[in-house]
Amino acid sequence: MLDIQLLRNDLDGVTKSLATRGFVFDAATFQTLEMERKTIQTRTQELQAKRNATSKQIGQAKSKGEDVSAIMAEVANLGDELKAAELNLEDIQARMNEILLTIPNLPHETTPTGKSESDNVEVRRVGTLRSFDFDVRDHVDVGEGLNQLDFGTAAKISGARFSVMRGQLARMHRALAQFMLDVHTQEHGYTEVYVPYLVNADSMRGTGQLPKFEADLFAVQKNENEKLYLIPTAEVPVTNMVRDEIVALESLPLKFVAHTPCFRSEAGSYGRDTRGMIRQHQFDKVELVQIAHPSKSYEVLEELTGQAEAILKRLELPYRVMALCSGDIGFSAAKTYDLEVWLPAQNAYREISSCSNFEAFQARRMQARYRNEKGKPELVHTINGSGLAVGRTLVAILENYQRADGGVDIPAALQPYMGGQKVIEVVS
RNA sequence: GGAGAGGUGGCAGAGUGGUCGAAUGUACCUGACUCGAAAUCAGGCGUAGGUUCAAACCUACCGUGGGUUCGAAUCCCACCCUCUCCGCCA
Numbered sequence: 412m413l414d415i416q417l418l419r420n421d422l423d424g425v426t427k428s429l430a431t432r433g434f435v436f437d438a439a440t441f442q443t444l445e446m447e448r449k450t451i452q453t454r455t456q457e458l459q460a461k462r463n464a465t466s467k468q469i470g471q472a473k474s475k476g477e478d479v480s481a482i483m484a485e486v487a488n489l490g491d492e493l494k495a496a497e498l499n500l501e502d503i504q505a506r507m508n509e510i511l512l513t514i515p516n517l518p519h520e521t522t523p524t525g526k527s528e529s530d531n532v533e534v535r536r537v538g539t540l541r542s543f544d545f546d547v548r549d550h551v552d553v554g555e556g557l558n559q560l561d562f563g564t565a566a567k568i569s570g571a572r573f574s575v576m577r578g579q580l581a582r583m584h585r586a587l588a589q590f591m592l593d594v595h596t597q598e599h600g601y602t603e604v605y606v607p608y609l610v611n612a613d614s615m616r617g618t619g620q621l622p623k624f625e626a627d628l629f630a631v632q633k634n635e636n637e638k639l640y641l642i643p644t645a646e647v648p649v650t651n652m653v654r655d656e657i658v659a660l661e662s663l664p665l666k667f668v669a670h671t672p673c674f675r676s677e678a679g680s681y682g683r684d685t686r687g688m689i690r691q692h693q694f695d696k697v698e699l700v701q702i703a704h705p706s707k708s709y710e711v712l713e714e715l716t717g718q719a720e721a722i723l724k725r726l727e728l729p730y731r732v733m734a735l736c737s738g739d740i741g742f743s744a745a746k747t748y749d750l751e752v753w754l755p756a757q758n759a760y761r762e763i764s765s766c767s768n769f770e771a772f773q774a775r776r777m778q779a780r781y782r783n784e785k786g787k788p789e790l791v792h793t794i795n796g797s798g799l800a801v802g803r804t805l806v807a808i809l810e811n812y813q814r815a816d817g818g819v820d821i822p823a824a825l826q827p828y829m830g831g832q833k834v835i836e837v838v839s
Numbered sequence: 840g841g842a843g844a845g846g847u848g849g850c851a852g853a854g855u856g857g858u859c860g861a862a863u864g865u866a867c868c869u870g871a872c873u874c875g876a877a878a879u880c881a882g883g884c885g886u887a888g889g890u891u892c893a894a895a896c897c898u899a900c901c902g903u904g905g906g907u908u909c910g911a912a913u914c915c916c917a918c919c920c921u922c923u924c925c926g927c928c929a
Contacts, residue, residue, distance in 0.1 A: 452889060456898045463898090466910040470857030479909085486909045636918085657849085786868080788886080 525736030538729030549756035619743035766796025
Protein backbone atom coordinates (compact mmCIF):
# COMPACT_ATOMS: atom_id res chain seq x y z
CA MET A 412 0.00 0.00 0.00
CA LEU A 413 1.25 3.43 -0.88
CA ASP A 414 1.33 6.26 1.63
CA ILE A 415 -1.88 8.20 1.15
CA GLN A 416 0.01 11.39 1.99
CA LEU A 417 2.18 10.79 -1.06
CA LEU A 418 -0.91 10.56 -3.24
CA ARG A 419 -2.22 13.80 -1.78
CA ASN A 420 1.03 15.68 -2.17
CA ASP A 421 2.36 14.33 -5.45
CA LEU A 422 -0.46 12.76 -7.40
CA ASP A 423 1.22 13.48 -10.74
CA GLY A 424 4.51 11.94 -9.73
CA VAL A 425 2.80 8.80 -8.44
CA THR A 426 0.70 8.46 -11.56
CA LYS A 427 3.77 8.78 -13.78
CA SER A 428 5.76 6.30 -11.75
CA LEU A 429 2.90 3.79 -11.86
CA ALA A 430 2.66 4.24 -15.60
CA THR A 431 6.22 2.89 -15.99
CA ARG A 432 5.02 -0.42 -14.66
CA GLY A 433 2.04 -0.40 -16.99
CA PHE A 434 -0.50 0.54 -14.34
CA VAL A 435 -3.06 3.12 -15.35
CA PHE A 436 -4.05 5.04 -12.26
CA ASP A 437 -7.32 6.93 -12.34
CA ALA A 438 -6.01 10.07 -10.68
CA ALA A 439 -9.14 12.08 -11.46
CA THR A 440 -11.41 9.73 -9.55
CA PHE A 441 -9.01 9.71 -6.64
CA GLN A 442 -8.84 13.50 -6.67
CA THR A 443 -12.63 13.78 -6.61
CA LEU A 444 -12.96 11.32 -3.76
CA GLU A 445 -10.23 13.08 -1.83
CA MET A 446 -11.95 16.44 -2.08
CA GLU A 447 -15.24 14.91 -1.07
CA ARG A 448 -13.55 13.20 1.83
CA LYS A 449 -12.07 16.44 3.08
CA THR A 450 -15.43 18.20 3.17
CA ILE A 451 -17.30 15.32 4.76
CA GLN A 452 -14.66 14.54 7.34
CA THR A 453 -14.43 18.15 8.47
CA ARG A 454 -18.20 18.38 8.76
CA THR A 455 -18.47 15.06 10.60
CA GLN A 456 -15.84 16.05 13.10
CA GLU A 457 -17.53 19.38 13.72
CA LEU A 458 -20.76 17.60 14.49
CA GLN A 459 -19.01 15.13 16.74
CA ALA A 460 -17.34 17.95 18.63
CA LYS A 461 -20.68 19.65 19.11
CA ARG A 462 -22.30 16.48 20.36
CA ASN A 463 -19.46 15.84 22.78
CA ALA A 464 -19.60 19.35 24.16
CA THR A 465 -23.35 19.27 24.61
CA SER A 466 -23.35 15.88 26.23
CA LYS A 467 -20.74 17.12 28.63
CA GLN A 468 -22.99 20.05 29.53
CA ILE A 469 -25.86 17.71 30.20
CA GLY A 470 -23.71 15.69 32.50
CA GLN A 471 -22.56 18.72 34.44
CA ALA A 472 -26.06 20.19 34.68
CA LYS A 473 -27.48 16.92 35.88
CA SER A 474 -24.89 16.56 38.58
CA LYS A 475 -25.92 19.96 39.87
CA GLY A 476 -29.54 18.92 39.73
CA GLU A 477 -30.46 21.50 37.11
CA ASP A 478 -33.13 21.07 34.48
CA VAL A 479 -31.67 19.70 31.25
CA SER A 480 -34.67 19.59 28.98
CA ALA A 481 -33.64 22.77 27.14
CA ILE A 482 -30.23 21.42 26.25
CA MET A 483 -31.69 18.05 25.40
CA ALA A 484 -33.98 19.66 22.87
CA GLU A 485 -31.02 21.40 21.31
CA VAL A 486 -29.21 18.14 20.58
CA ALA A 487 -32.27 16.29 19.46
CA ASN A 488 -31.80 17.10 15.79
CA LEU A 489 -28.07 16.60 15.88
CA GLY A 490 -28.32 12.82 15.91
CA ASP A 491 -29.72 12.30 12.45
CA GLU A 492 -27.35 14.62 10.68
CA LEU A 493 -24.39 13.21 12.54
CA LYS A 494 -25.33 9.64 11.77
CA ALA A 495 -25.74 10.45 8.09
CA ALA A 496 -22.41 12.25 8.00
CA GLU A 497 -20.65 9.37 9.72
CA LEU A 498 -22.08 6.82 7.30
CA ASN A 499 -21.13 9.01 4.40
CA LEU A 500 -17.58 9.38 5.65
CA GLU A 501 -17.27 5.68 6.32
CA ASP A 502 -18.41 4.92 2.81
CA ILE A 503 -15.99 7.27 1.15
CA GLN A 504 -13.09 6.07 3.27
CA ALA A 505 -13.90 2.48 2.41
CA ARG A 506 -13.93 3.37 -1.28
CA MET A 507 -10.59 5.13 -1.04
CA ASN A 508 -9.11 2.27 0.89
CA GLU A 509 -10.30 -0.17 -1.74
CA ILE A 510 -8.53 1.86 -4.39
CA LEU A 511 -5.42 2.12 -2.26
CA LEU A 512 -5.26 -1.65 -1.79
CA THR A 513 -5.21 -2.27 -5.52
CA ILE A 514 -2.44 0.19 -6.40
CA PRO A 515 0.90 -1.56 -6.91
CA ASN A 516 4.16 -0.38 -5.39
CA LEU A 517 6.27 2.31 -7.04
CA PRO A 518 9.40 1.01 -8.80
CA HIS A 519 12.68 2.02 -7.17
CA GLU A 520 14.87 4.45 -9.07
CA THR A 521 17.34 1.65 -9.81
CA THR A 522 14.67 -0.58 -11.33
CA PRO A 523 15.15 -0.48 -15.09
CA THR A 524 12.24 1.01 -16.99
CA GLY A 525 10.62 -1.35 -19.46
CA LYS A 526 7.42 -2.95 -20.62
CA SER A 527 7.94 -6.66 -20.39
CA GLU A 528 10.20 -9.56 -19.61
CA SER A 529 12.29 -8.75 -22.68
CA ASP A 530 13.33 -5.43 -21.11
CA ASN A 531 14.83 -7.07 -18.05
CA VAL A 532 18.52 -6.37 -17.60
CA GLU A 533 21.12 -9.07 -17.13
CA VAL A 534 23.31 -8.14 -14.17
CA ARG A 535 25.77 -11.04 -14.19
CA ARG A 536 26.24 -14.57 -15.41
CA VAL A 537 27.92 -17.19 -13.26
CA GLY A 538 29.23 -20.70 -13.98
CA THR A 539 30.10 -22.47 -17.21
CA LEU A 540 27.68 -24.38 -19.34
CA ARG A 541 28.44 -28.08 -19.64
CA SER A 542 28.90 -29.50 -23.09
CA PHE A 543 27.20 -32.84 -23.68
CA ASP A 544 28.52 -35.56 -25.97
CA PHE A 545 25.12 -37.20 -26.15
CA ASP A 546 21.56 -36.05 -26.77
CA VAL A 547 20.37 -34.01 -23.84
CA ARG A 548 17.07 -35.13 -22.36
CA ASP A 549 14.79 -32.96 -20.31
CA HIS A 550 14.10 -33.60 -16.63
CA VAL A 551 10.88 -35.50 -17.39
CA ASP A 552 12.67 -38.04 -19.56
CA VAL A 553 15.51 -38.35 -17.08
CA GLY A 554 13.22 -38.73 -14.07
CA GLU A 555 10.81 -41.11 -15.76
CA GLY A 556 13.76 -43.03 -17.18
CA LEU A 557 14.89 -43.62 -13.63
CA ASN A 558 11.35 -44.69 -12.83
CA GLN A 559 11.42 -42.18 -9.97
CA LEU A 560 9.35 -39.35 -11.37
CA ASP A 561 5.70 -40.07 -12.10
CA PHE A 562 3.13 -37.62 -13.38
CA GLY A 563 0.56 -40.22 -14.34
CA THR A 564 0.07 -41.43 -10.81
CA ALA A 565 -0.06 -37.85 -9.55
CA ALA A 566 -2.74 -37.06 -12.11
CA LYS A 567 -4.78 -40.02 -10.88
CA ILE A 568 -4.48 -38.93 -7.26
CA SER A 569 -4.96 -35.20 -7.76
CA GLY A 570 -4.96 -34.05 -11.37
CA ALA A 571 -2.68 -32.07 -13.64
CA ARG A 572 0.27 -30.09 -12.30
CA PHE A 573 1.20 -32.48 -9.53
CA SER A 574 4.01 -34.99 -9.29
CA VAL A 575 5.01 -38.11 -7.46
CA MET A 576 8.67 -38.80 -6.70
CA ARG A 577 10.08 -42.07 -5.50
CA GLY A 578 13.27 -43.51 -4.13
CA GLN A 579 16.51 -41.64 -4.63
CA LEU A 580 14.80 -38.74 -6.36
CA ALA A 581 12.44 -38.21 -3.43
CA ARG A 582 15.46 -38.38 -1.17
CA MET A 583 17.34 -35.83 -3.23
CA HIS A 584 14.37 -33.51 -3.04
CA ARG A 585 14.47 -33.80 0.74
CA ALA A 586 18.26 -33.47 0.77
CA LEU A 587 18.08 -30.23 -1.19
CA ALA A 588 15.81 -28.60 1.35
CA GLN A 589 18.01 -29.76 4.24
CA PHE A 590 21.13 -28.50 2.50
CA MET A 591 19.65 -25.08 1.81
CA LEU A 592 18.37 -24.70 5.36
CA ASP A 593 21.75 -25.64 6.78
CA VAL A 594 23.63 -23.13 4.63
CA HIS A 595 21.28 -20.28 5.48
CA THR A 596 21.10 -20.98 9.20
CA GLN A 597 24.74 -21.93 9.78
CA GLU A 598 26.49 -19.59 7.38
CA HIS A 599 24.12 -16.73 6.65
CA GLY A 600 22.74 -16.11 10.11
CA TYR A 601 19.06 -16.88 9.53
CA THR A 602 16.73 -18.23 12.17
CA GLU A 603 14.78 -21.23 10.99
CA VAL A 604 11.03 -20.98 11.50
CA TYR A 605 8.20 -23.42 11.10
CA VAL A 606 4.96 -21.71 10.14
CA PRO A 607 1.33 -22.42 9.25
CA TYR A 608 0.54 -23.36 5.65
CA LEU A 609 -3.02 -22.10 5.97
CA VAL A 610 -3.38 -18.40 6.66
CA ASN A 611 -6.21 -15.94 7.14
CA ALA A 612 -7.26 -13.16 4.79
CA ASP A 613 -5.55 -10.47 6.87
CA SER A 614 -2.20 -12.15 6.27
CA MET A 615 -2.83 -12.39 2.54
CA ARG A 616 -3.76 -8.72 2.50
CA GLY A 617 -0.65 -7.90 4.48
CA THR A 618 1.79 -9.19 1.89
CA GLY A 619 -0.32 -8.07 -1.07
CA GLN A 620 -1.88 -11.29 -2.44
CA LEU A 621 -5.33 -9.99 -1.55
CA PRO A 622 -7.57 -8.41 -2.60
CA LYS A 623 -6.30 -8.50 -6.18
CA PHE A 624 -5.00 -12.00 -6.70
CA GLU A 625 -7.53 -14.26 -5.06
CA ALA A 626 -7.78 -16.30 -8.29
CA ASP A 627 -4.15 -17.41 -7.91
CA LEU A 628 -4.79 -18.91 -4.49
CA PHE A 629 -6.25 -22.10 -3.14
CA ALA A 630 -8.65 -21.63 -0.27
CA VAL A 631 -10.52 -23.82 2.15
CA GLN A 632 -13.68 -22.94 4.00
CA LYS A 633 -12.91 -22.75 7.71
CA ASN A 634 -16.50 -22.15 8.67
CA GLU A 635 -19.53 -20.41 7.25
CA ASN A 636 -18.00 -16.94 7.26
CA GLU A 637 -14.31 -17.53 7.14
CA LYS A 638 -11.84 -18.85 4.60
CA LEU A 639 -8.28 -19.94 5.08
CA TYR A 640 -5.83 -19.73 2.22
CA LEU A 641 -3.05 -22.15 1.31
CA ILE A 642 0.17 -20.22 1.21
CA PRO A 643 1.56 -19.53 -2.28
CA THR A 644 4.95 -18.85 -0.65
CA ALA A 645 6.37 -18.86 2.88
CA GLU A 646 6.74 -15.11 2.45
CA VAL A 647 3.13 -14.80 3.58
CA PRO A 648 3.23 -16.46 7.01
CA VAL A 649 6.82 -15.47 7.76
CA THR A 650 6.48 -11.78 6.90
CA ASN A 651 3.17 -11.60 8.74
CA MET A 652 4.89 -12.66 11.95
CA VAL A 653 5.59 -8.95 12.47
CA ARG A 654 2.12 -7.75 11.47
CA ASP A 655 0.77 -5.30 14.07
CA GLU A 656 4.05 -5.45 15.95
CA ILE A 657 6.51 -2.78 16.95
CA VAL A 658 9.93 -4.40 17.02
CA ALA A 659 12.94 -3.01 18.86
CA LEU A 660 15.47 -1.05 16.84
CA GLU A 661 18.31 -3.24 18.10
CA SER A 662 16.63 -6.42 16.87
CA LEU A 663 16.81 -5.32 13.22
CA PRO A 664 17.34 -6.89 10.84
CA LEU A 665 15.21 -9.93 11.64
CA LYS A 666 16.35 -12.80 9.43
CA PHE A 667 14.10 -15.82 8.97
CA VAL A 668 14.33 -18.87 6.76
CA ALA A 669 11.52 -21.37 6.28
CA HIS A 670 11.06 -24.50 4.24
CA THR A 671 7.43 -24.93 3.25
CA PRO A 672 5.27 -26.31 0.53
CA CYS A 673 3.70 -23.65 -1.69
CA PHE A 674 0.33 -23.87 -3.41
CA ARG A 675 -0.62 -21.93 -6.50
CA SER A 676 -3.66 -22.35 -8.65
CA GLU A 677 -1.76 -21.09 -11.72
CA ALA A 678 -4.95 -19.56 -13.01
CA GLY A 679 -4.29 -17.85 -16.29
CA SER A 680 -1.24 -19.94 -17.11
CA TYR A 681 -3.08 -22.63 -19.07
CA GLY A 682 -0.79 -24.13 -21.62
CA ARG A 683 2.40 -22.70 -20.06
CA ASP A 684 4.99 -25.18 -18.89
CA THR A 685 2.48 -28.00 -18.92
CA ARG A 686 5.22 -30.59 -19.23
CA GLY A 687 7.23 -31.56 -16.19
CA MET A 688 7.55 -30.06 -12.75
CA ILE A 689 8.46 -26.49 -13.66
CA ARG A 690 5.00 -25.15 -12.89
CA GLN A 691 3.06 -27.15 -10.32
CA HIS A 692 0.12 -26.55 -8.04
CA GLN A 693 2.29 -27.73 -5.15
CA PHE A 694 6.02 -27.27 -4.75
CA ASP A 695 8.56 -26.87 -1.97
CA LYS A 696 10.58 -23.76 -1.44
CA VAL A 697 13.12 -22.49 1.05
CA GLU A 698 12.36 -18.84 1.61
CA LEU A 699 14.54 -16.08 3.05
CA VAL A 700 12.82 -13.15 4.74
CA GLN A 701 14.37 -10.08 6.30
CA ILE A 702 12.68 -7.32 8.26
CA ALA A 703 15.02 -4.37 7.97
CA HIS A 704 15.61 -0.75 8.87
CA PRO A 705 14.45 1.44 5.95
CA SER A 706 17.93 2.87 5.45
CA LYS A 707 19.38 -0.63 5.03
CA SER A 708 16.88 -2.39 2.82
CA TYR A 709 18.77 -2.06 -0.45
CA GLU A 710 21.95 -3.39 1.13
CA VAL A 711 19.86 -6.25 2.45
CA LEU A 712 18.44 -6.98 -1.00
CA GLU A 713 21.97 -7.35 -2.39
CA GLU A 714 23.00 -9.50 0.56
CA LEU A 715 19.97 -11.74 0.35
CA THR A 716 20.31 -12.18 -3.41
CA GLY A 717 23.94 -13.20 -2.88
CA GLN A 718 22.85 -15.73 -0.26
CA ALA A 719 20.40 -17.31 -2.68
CA GLU A 720 23.13 -17.36 -5.32
CA ALA A 721 25.42 -19.14 -2.88
CA ILE A 722 23.21 -22.23 -3.12
CA LEU A 723 23.50 -22.32 -6.91
CA LYS A 724 27.26 -21.88 -6.66
CA ARG A 725 27.60 -24.73 -4.17
CA LEU A 726 25.54 -26.96 -6.40
CA GLU A 727 27.65 -25.82 -9.35
CA LEU A 728 24.64 -24.88 -11.42
CA PRO A 729 25.18 -22.15 -14.03
CA TYR A 730 22.86 -19.18 -13.67
CA ARG A 731 22.36 -15.53 -14.38
CA VAL A 732 20.96 -12.64 -12.37
CA MET A 733 18.31 -10.47 -13.94
CA ALA A 734 17.14 -7.08 -12.73
CA LEU A 735 13.45 -7.07 -13.52
CA CYS A 736 12.17 -4.01 -15.33
CA SER A 737 9.32 -1.80 -14.12
CA GLY A 738 6.82 -3.61 -16.32
CA ASP A 739 7.75 -7.06 -14.99
CA ILE A 740 8.15 -6.62 -11.23
CA GLY A 741 5.47 -8.00 -8.97
CA PHE A 742 2.60 -6.02 -7.49
CA SER A 743 4.23 -5.36 -4.10
CA ALA A 744 7.86 -5.03 -5.16
CA ALA A 745 9.93 -1.88 -5.66
CA LYS A 746 12.89 -3.82 -7.00
CA THR A 747 13.41 -7.45 -7.92
CA TYR A 748 16.30 -9.66 -8.97
CA ASP A 749 15.44 -12.99 -10.53
CA LEU A 750 17.95 -15.80 -10.45
CA GLU A 751 17.66 -17.92 -13.56
CA VAL A 752 19.25 -21.34 -13.72
CA TRP A 753 20.48 -22.91 -16.94
CA LEU A 754 18.30 -25.73 -18.26
CA PRO A 755 20.17 -27.43 -21.10
CA ALA A 756 17.13 -29.25 -22.49
CA GLN A 757 15.26 -25.98 -22.86
CA ASN A 758 18.45 -24.26 -23.98
CA ALA A 759 17.37 -21.41 -21.74
CA TYR A 760 17.73 -19.81 -18.36
CA ARG A 761 14.65 -20.32 -16.18
CA GLU A 762 13.61 -18.58 -12.99
CA ILE A 763 14.60 -20.42 -9.83
CA SER A 764 14.51 -17.56 -7.33
CA SER A 765 13.02 -14.13 -7.06
CA CYS A 766 14.46 -11.64 -4.56
CA SER A 767 12.60 -8.43 -3.86
CA ASN A 768 12.62 -5.33 -1.75
CA PHE A 769 9.10 -4.25 -0.91
CA GLU A 770 10.23 -1.19 1.02
CA ALA A 771 7.33 -0.11 3.27
CA PHE A 772 4.62 -1.38 0.91
CA GLN A 773 3.88 -4.56 2.83
CA ALA A 774 4.78 -3.02 6.18
CA ARG A 775 2.14 -0.32 5.72
CA ARG A 776 -0.52 -2.90 4.99
CA MET A 777 0.63 -4.94 7.97
CA GLN A 778 1.33 -2.05 10.34
CA ALA A 779 4.72 -3.63 10.93
CA ARG A 780 6.91 -1.07 12.66
CA TYR A 781 10.03 -0.52 14.67
CA ARG A 782 10.81 2.16 17.21
CA ASN A 783 13.20 4.60 15.60
CA GLU A 784 16.12 6.48 17.13
CA LYS A 785 13.70 9.02 18.60
CA GLY A 786 11.42 6.35 20.02
CA LYS A 787 8.72 6.92 17.43
CA PRO A 788 7.12 4.00 15.61
CA GLU A 789 8.07 3.87 11.95
CA LEU A 790 7.35 1.33 9.21
CA VAL A 791 9.96 -1.36 8.60
CA HIS A 792 11.06 -2.51 5.17
CA THR A 793 10.54 -6.10 4.08
CA ILE A 794 12.80 -8.08 1.76
CA ASN A 795 12.50 -11.67 0.70
CA GLY A 796 13.69 -14.17 -1.83
CA SER A 797 13.69 -17.85 -2.62
CA GLY A 798 16.75 -19.64 -1.49
CA LEU A 799 15.78 -21.67 -3.57
CA ALA A 800 12.71 -23.22 -5.16
CA VAL A 801 13.36 -26.86 -4.34
CA GLY A 802 11.46 -28.48 -7.21
CA ARG A 803 13.10 -26.34 -9.84
CA THR A 804 16.50 -26.99 -8.29
CA LEU A 805 15.84 -30.67 -8.66
CA VAL A 806 14.89 -30.10 -12.30
CA ALA A 807 18.14 -28.23 -12.85
CA ILE A 808 20.18 -31.05 -11.34
CA LEU A 809 18.42 -33.72 -13.39
CA GLU A 810 19.18 -31.82 -16.56
CA ASN A 811 22.67 -30.50 -15.84
CA TYR A 812 23.99 -33.63 -14.10
CA GLN A 813 22.46 -36.27 -16.36
CA ARG A 814 24.71 -39.05 -17.67
CA ALA A 815 24.78 -40.83 -20.98
CA ASP A 816 23.71 -44.07 -19.26
CA GLY A 817 20.53 -42.45 -17.93
CA GLY A 818 21.81 -41.97 -14.38
CA VAL A 819 22.33 -38.68 -12.63
CA ASP A 820 25.45 -37.52 -10.81
CA ILE A 821 24.85 -36.07 -7.39
CA PRO A 822 26.42 -32.63 -6.88
CA ALA A 823 29.33 -32.86 -4.43
CA ALA A 824 27.70 -30.45 -1.98
CA LEU A 825 24.66 -32.69 -1.77
CA GLN A 826 26.44 -36.01 -1.29
CA PRO A 827 26.75 -35.69 2.51
CA TYR A 828 22.97 -35.31 2.59
CA MET A 829 22.53 -38.55 0.64
CA GLY A 830 24.64 -40.85 2.73
CA GLY A 831 27.75 -40.18 0.70
CA GLN A 832 26.16 -41.52 -2.46
CA LYS A 833 27.63 -40.05 -5.67
CA VAL A 834 25.22 -41.18 -8.37
CA ILE A 835 21.58 -42.01 -8.84
CA GLU A 836 21.87 -45.17 -10.92
CA VAL A 837 19.39 -46.61 -13.33
CA VAL A 838 17.85 -49.75 -11.89
CA SER A 839 16.49 -52.14 -14.44
C1' G B 840 -17.64 -31.14 21.55
C1' G B 841 -19.27 -29.58 26.97
C1' A B 842 -18.59 -26.19 31.41
C1' G B 843 -16.36 -21.87 33.44
C1' A B 844 -13.09 -17.33 33.56
C1' G B 845 -11.13 -13.41 30.91
C1' G B 846 -9.48 -9.79 26.79
C1' U B 847 -8.10 -1.93 29.12
C1' G B 848 -1.78 2.07 27.46
C1' G B 849 5.49 -1.22 26.76
C1' C B 850 4.15 -4.40 31.08
C1' A B 851 1.06 -5.00 35.57
C1' G B 852 -3.65 -3.44 36.96
C1' A B 853 -8.20 -0.13 38.57
C1' G B 854 -12.44 1.58 36.39
C1' U B 855 -20.09 -1.09 35.76
C1' G B 856 -23.60 5.23 32.14
C1' G B 857 -21.42 11.76 32.29
C1' U B 858 -15.96 16.23 33.95
C1' C B 859 -12.39 8.86 31.43
C1' G B 860 -7.71 8.84 26.61
C1' A B 861 -8.61 6.42 30.95
C1' A B 862 -6.52 5.94 38.45
C1' U B 863 -2.26 3.63 40.43
C1' G B 864 2.27 0.96 40.04
C1' U B 865 6.30 -0.18 36.91
C1' A B 866 9.39 0.66 32.65
C1' C B 867 11.21 4.73 29.75
C1' C B 868 12.81 10.19 28.83
C1' U B 869 14.22 15.16 30.92
C1' G B 870 15.68 18.03 35.09
C1' A B 871 17.23 18.58 40.44
C1' C B 872 20.39 16.29 44.19
C1' U B 873 25.52 13.54 43.50
C1' C B 874 32.52 13.39 41.95
C1' G B 875 29.51 9.60 39.41
C1' A B 876 25.73 6.06 40.08
C1' A B 877 21.79 4.18 43.09
C1' A B 878 17.93 6.00 46.04
C1' U B 879 14.79 10.30 46.34
C1' C B 880 12.05 14.55 44.37
C1' A B 881 9.72 17.40 40.08
C1' G B 882 8.01 17.16 35.16
C1' G B 883 7.10 14.37 30.75
C1' C B 884 5.66 9.87 28.41
C1' G B 885 -0.09 5.90 23.54
C1' U B 886 -1.64 5.37 18.25
C1' A B 887 -4.00 7.04 13.91
C1' G B 888 -6.42 10.94 11.36
C1' G B 889 -8.27 16.05 10.20
C1' U B 890 -7.94 21.67 9.80
C1' U B 891 -3.16 24.30 9.52
C1' C B 892 2.90 27.85 7.21
C1' A B 893 3.05 26.99 12.24
C1' A B 894 1.31 27.15 17.02
C1' A B 895 -2.88 25.32 18.48
C1' C B 896 -7.31 22.99 18.23
C1' C B 897 -10.51 19.01 16.88
C1' U B 898 -11.88 13.67 15.89
C1' A B 899 -11.43 8.44 16.49
C1' C B 900 -9.47 4.29 19.14
C1' C B 901 -10.37 0.23 26.11
C1' G B 902 -10.48 -7.80 21.45
C1' U B 903 -13.81 -7.16 16.59
C1' G B 904 -18.55 -5.76 14.54
C1' G B 905 -23.49 -4.09 15.48
C1' G B 906 -27.27 -1.96 18.97
C1' U B 907 -29.46 1.15 23.14
C1' U B 908 -28.58 6.45 24.85
C1' C B 909 -28.24 13.49 24.56
C1' G B 910 -23.75 10.72 26.31
C1' A B 911 -20.73 3.82 26.38
C1' A B 912 -14.32 1.14 28.51
C1' U B 913 -18.93 0.67 31.47
C1' C B 914 -25.57 -1.74 29.37
C1' C B 915 -27.51 -5.37 25.22
C1' C B 916 -26.48 -8.82 20.85
C1' A B 917 -23.16 -11.53 17.61
C1' C B 918 -18.35 -13.02 16.54
C1' C B 919 -12.93 -13.71 17.39
C1' C B 920 -9.01 -14.89 20.65
C1' U B 921 -6.66 -16.52 25.39
C1' C B 922 -6.74 -19.39 29.93
C1' U B 923 -8.75 -23.49 33.31
C1' C B 924 -11.44 -28.16 33.79
C1' C B 925 -13.92 -32.49 31.30
C1' G B 926 -14.32 -35.46 26.76
C1' C B 927 -12.06 -36.86 22.08
C1' C B 928 -7.70 -37.04 19.11
C1' A B 929 -2.25 -37.18 15.36
